[in-house]
Amino acid sequence: MRSSFNKFEEAVFRFLMIVSTLVVLGCLFLIIGTVLFKGIGSMDLDMITRTPQGGYYLGKEGGVLNAIVGSIVLTSSATAIAFLASLPVVLYINIYAGKNSRFAELIRLSLDFLWGIPSIVYGAFGFIIMVYFGISASLLGGIITVALFILPIMARAMDEVISLVPVELVEASFSLGSTRIETASRVVLRQTLPGIISAILLAFGRGIGDAASVLFTSGFSDRIPLSLTQPAATLPLAIFFQLGTPFPEVQERAYASAFILTIIILIVSISARLLAARFRRHTIQ
Amino acid sequence: MTAKRTLKDLIAGKAMFLITAGCGVLVLVMALGLLIRAWPIMQIKPLHELLFSVSWSPMKGDFGMLPFIMGTLWVTGIAIVIAVPISLLTSIYLSEFALSRIRELSRPFIDLLAGIPSVIYGIWGVIVIVPLVKGRLAPLFGVSSTGYSVLAAGIVLSIMIFPVIIHITMEVFQAVPAGLREASLSLGATQWQTVKHVVLRRSLPGIIAANVLGFSRAFGETMAVLMVAGNITKIPGSVFDPGYPLPALIANNYGEMMSIPLYDSALMMSALVLFVVVIFFNVISRYILHRIRLRIS
Numbered sequence: 001m002r003s004s005f006n007k008f009e010e011a012v013f014r015f016l017m018i019v020s021t022l023v024v025l026g027c028l029f030l031i032i033g034t035v036l037f038k039g040i041g042s043m044d045l046d047m048i049t050r051t052p053q054g055g056y057y058l059g060k061e062g063g064v065l066n067a068i069v070g071s072i073v074l075t076s077s078a079t080a081i082a083f084l085a086s087l088p089v090v091l092y093i094n095i096y097a098g099k100n101s102r103f104a105e106l107i108r109l110s111l112d113f114l115w116g117i118p119s120i121v122y123g124a125f126g127f128i129i130m131v132y133f134g135i136s137a138s139l140l141g142g143i144i145t146v147a148l149f150i151l152p153i154m155a156r157a158m159d160e161v162i163s164l165v166p167v168e169l170v171e172a173s174f175s176l177g178s179t180r181i182e183t184a185s186r187v188v189l190r191q192t193l194p195g196i197i198s199a200i201l202l203a204f205g206r207g208i209g210d211a212a213s214v215l216f217t218s219g220f221s222d223r224i225p226l227s228l229t230q231p232a233a234t235l236p237l238a239i240f241f242q243l244g245t246p247f248p249e250v251q252e253r254a255y256a257s258a259f260i261l262t263i264i265i266l267i268v269s270i271s272a273r274l275l276a277a278r279f280r281r282h283t284i285q
Numbered sequence: 286m287t288a289k290r291t292l293k294d295l296i297a298g299k300a301m302f303l304i305t306a307g308c309g310v311l312v313l314v315m316a317l318g319l320l321i322r323a324w325p326i327m328q329i330k331p332l333h334e335l336l337f338s339v340s341w342s343p344m345k346g347d348f349g350m351l352p353f354i355m356g357t358l359w360v361t362g363i364a365i366v367i368a369v370p371i372s373l374l375t376s377i378y379l380s381e382f383a384l385s386r387i388r389e390l391s392r393p394f395i396d397l398l399a400g401i402p403s404v405i406y407g408i409w410g411v412i413v414i415v416p417l418v419k420g421r422l423a424p425l426f427g428v429s430s431t432g433y434s435v436l437a438a439g440i441v442l443s444i445m446i447f448p449v450i451i452h453i454t455m456e457v458f459q460a461v462p463a464g465l466r467e468a469s470l471s472l473g474a475t476q477w478q479t480v481k482h483v484v485l486r487r488s489l490p491g492i493i494a495a496n497v498l499g500f501s502r503a504f505g506e507t508m509a510v511l512m513v514a515g516n517i518t519k520i521p522g523s524v525f526d527p528g529y530p531l532p533a534l535i536a537n538n539y540g541e542m543m544s545i546p547l548y549d550s551a552l553m554m555s556a557l558v559l560f561v562v563v564i565f566f567n568v569i570s571r572y573i574l575h576r577i578r579l580r581i582s
Contacts, residue, residue: 118559
């Protein structure tokens with residue numbers, strides 16, 4: 001009697017677990033599928049080759065080239081800055097300070113906290129910085145804010161791979177007379193290149209998809225930004241604004257813009273995996 | 286030659302230390318920046334009035350944030366109620382029952398779910414969840430709703446935090462020593478009994494930490510919520526009512542905030558509230574996770 005109940009319980013939970021897993025994965029396919037399906041119908045060449053023309057937000061012709069270029073320029077620059085800041089951090093705590101040292105743990109903790117802070121708070125903080133330095137809403141403001149926002153994402157992902165480098169490898173390099181910076185740049189960096197590239201792409205993907213951090217800071221413009229001080233449109237905000245208009249034609253374009261953004265995100269995540277696999281053959285197993 | 290190399294090493298070390306230290310104090314700088322900007326309003330209005338008054342009309346100088354705080358709590362509460370069982374069951378399945386091939390295969394998909402931009406979740410919510418709430422769920426309970434409701438926002442949010450909870454919970458499960466599972470199985474326990482009495486019991490603190498992190502992620506999520514929650518300044522009375530979460534308030538009003546006195550300060554204060562709550566939950570869960578990691582090593 002008891003054992004048949006146990007069997008029943010196990011079967012019920014097994015069923016629930018499989019259903020839950022299917023729900024989670026199903027949501028992913030449903031979201032991507034819906035956005036791609038809805039978007040493809042409204043896609044045309046104008047969307048990616050033209051900027052908004054007069055009356056675009058009332059349904060007249062044009063595209064979102066301004067937002068595509070804005071997003072890519074803004075996020076690439078922010079990713080470059082975040083990389084220049086997070087690489088030294090990760091190398092320092094792992095090679096100079098020692099990966100299990102108190103200092104390293106403290107920095108990891110603070111990166112974890114930074115990772116947990118919502119992007120809207122980064123937006124507000126970026127806004128405060130801009131007011132302090134007298135920068136108006138511009139490409140530059142957006143770059144600074146997004147760089148801060150993706151810094152912990154990139155640094156944590158890099159730390160995850162760099163802290164896994166075998167101690168023996170580092171010690172072998174030291175024993176051959178290399179200094180710490182030589183070990184860091186010629187041994188550790190080369191060994192972890194696949195992981196570092198994935199970390200960069202991961203951060204780029206997060207940065208390009210985030211709207212709340214650029215809402216205050218990068219402004220919005222129908223023109224392609226030509227200098228750091230001009231306001232720049234971004235894709236997530238273009239989606240948000242177009243969906244918010246009362247005109248069905250413009251809302252259709254929000255779907256098309258969402259299609260473009262989703263494709264970019266898919267390309268970034270898939271190439272992160274492929275590149276990581278490709279560079280892996282240069283590492284010592 | 287050696288001197289030059291050593292010098293290079295030292296200079297690089299110093300420069301890297303400076304960047305690292307800067308990164309370490311960034312949290313404090315953010316807190317300070319938000320506090321300074323929120324200070325003007327905190328000086329004029331008592332804190333309890335700001336946090337617990339329901340009257341919000343910036344033109345008249347009333348800045349009671351309770352409707353927004355309640356909006357956030359409703360939305361986050363619904364999200365966590367949906368997300369906890371589903372992500373826990375998924376984590377158990379993937380980590381304890383599924384073939385390792387299925388586990389490895391599902392990992393990139395869960396990562397991808399975490400990588401979808403929130404504005405895409407938002408637009409999906411508008412296309413799928415809002416009509417679902419309006420056309421199916423609300424009539425089921427005999428209520429009429431526009432669909433733009435705390436329920437719709439909660440559902441969208443719950444999907445957004447699945448990957449956060451699943452990822453950490455699975456790591457917590459992996460940290461349970463295999464010997465414990467084997468001991469239980471060798472005593473004749475079934476796999477489910479082993480999970481129930483050994484794995485879950487052992488990893489309970491870690492599971493709590495994972496869900497607290499999921500909660501804090503949902504708490505600050507902005508764009509998706511902004512797009513589906515309805516944004517009406519009133520404390521929601523039911524799940525079918527619209528709500529106005531705190532992050533949506535900040536995002537929606539940045540444009541006009543500089544033109545009304547104290548308005549920007551009030552919005553910065555709401556950002557500070559978000560910051561403090563999120564850091565608080567992060568401290569709790571990081572502490573728990575840190576203790577577990579200590580126990581492992």
